[in-house]
Amino acid sequence: MTRSQNFSRPVRSFVRREGRMTNAQKKAIEELEGKYGIDGAQKISDGCPFAKGTNIHLEIGFGDGEALISLAKSNLESGFIGIDPHRPGAGRVLRKIDRDEISNARVIIGDAAELLPALFQPQSLTRILVLFPDPWPKKRHNKRRLINQAFLSDLADTLKPGGILHIATDWQDYAESIIETLISVTDLKNTSETNDYCPRPSWRPETKYERRGLSLGHQVFDIGSIKNES
Numbered sequence: 001m002t003r004s005q006n007f008s009r010p011v012r013s014f015v016r017r018e019g020r021m022t023n024a025q026k027k028a029i030e031e032l033e034g035k036y037g038i039d040g041a042q043k044i045s046d047g048c049p050f051a052k053g054t055n056i057h058l059e060i061g062f063g064d065g066e067a068l069i070s071l072a073k074s075n076l077e078s079g080f081i082g083i084d085p086h087r088p089g090a091g092r093v094l095r096k097i098d099r100d101e102i103s104n105a106r107v108i109i110g111d112a113a114e115l116l117p118a119l120f121q122p123q124s125l126t127r128i129l130v131l132f133p134d135p136w137p138k139k140r141h142n143k144r145r146l147i148n149q150a151f152l153s154d155l156a157d158t159l160k161p162g163g164i165l166h167i168a169t170d171w172q173d174y175a176e177s178i179i180e181t182l183i184s185v186t187d188l189k190n191t192s193e194t195n196d197y198c199p200r201p202s203w204r205p206e207t208k209y210e211r212r213g214l215s216l217g218h219q220v221f222d223i224g225s226i227k228n229e230s
């Protein structure tokens with residue numbers, strides 16, 4: 001076996017495009033990541049180190065931060081953590097958080113699939129949101145999709161008993177595969193009585209990629225699941 005065969009690269013759900021960063025985005029990360037980031041050396045456990053209440057909500061793949069910021073502003077007692085590897089987007093979101101003086105939001109720049117178990121103690125999160133994950137629609141790219149069984153199991157581990165995982169997508173075959181995969185994750189129970197989709201919850205903000213999907217005539221699928229109490 002050659003060295004390159006031995007050290008195979010993980011299949012990632014994103015492609016790095018650092019070249020497109022503006023100076024303002026770079027500056028925002030340099031100046032604000034320390035203030036609104038998370039100290040990776042300290043695992044987050046029960047309780048929130050930067051909000052009054054104990055509830056911590058995690059948004060995976062926050063994009064331009066529309067949902068993260070809107071939720072943080074309307075739930076001041078809870079802590080909101082967003083994780084996304086896209087540095088230009090993270091720079092923009094850090095700037096907005098600082099401009100609007102949002103003290104209960106934090107940003108992690110990175111890959112949720114890689115970092116999650118190291119960042120959070122089991123049973124530490126109240127709610128996890130994944131809104132419009134990259135669809136990777138071509139069959140040969142499906143393996144890049146973020147939501148798979150191993151990832152759902154990691155998410156289930158980090159949720160408190162009774163905690164909620166909410167996913168939305170405008171790609172029907174992705175939605176169907178998420179429903180299928182959820183069945184095999186015994187710690188999570190679909191909140192739909194028919195074991196498929198739920199109405200869009202009133203608290204879930206609309207996002208850029210949702211509007212984009214709707215403008216293309218796509219249907220939006222909301223999938224809620226709850227972590228077992230025992």
Ligand SMILES: C[S@@+](CC[C@H](N)C(=O)[O-])C[C@H]1O[C@@H](n2cnc3c(N)ncnc32)[C@H](O)[C@@H]1O
Pocket residue numbers: 013014060061062063064083084085086089110111112113130131132133134135146207208209210
């Ligand atoms: C299609 S965009 C959706 C953005 C936003 N949620 C929305 O609905 O407008 C998908 C986002 O997921 C992020 N993403 C992809 N893989 C990720 C991963 N492994 N961990 C965290 N975020 C990821 C991308 O960088 C991108 O910002």
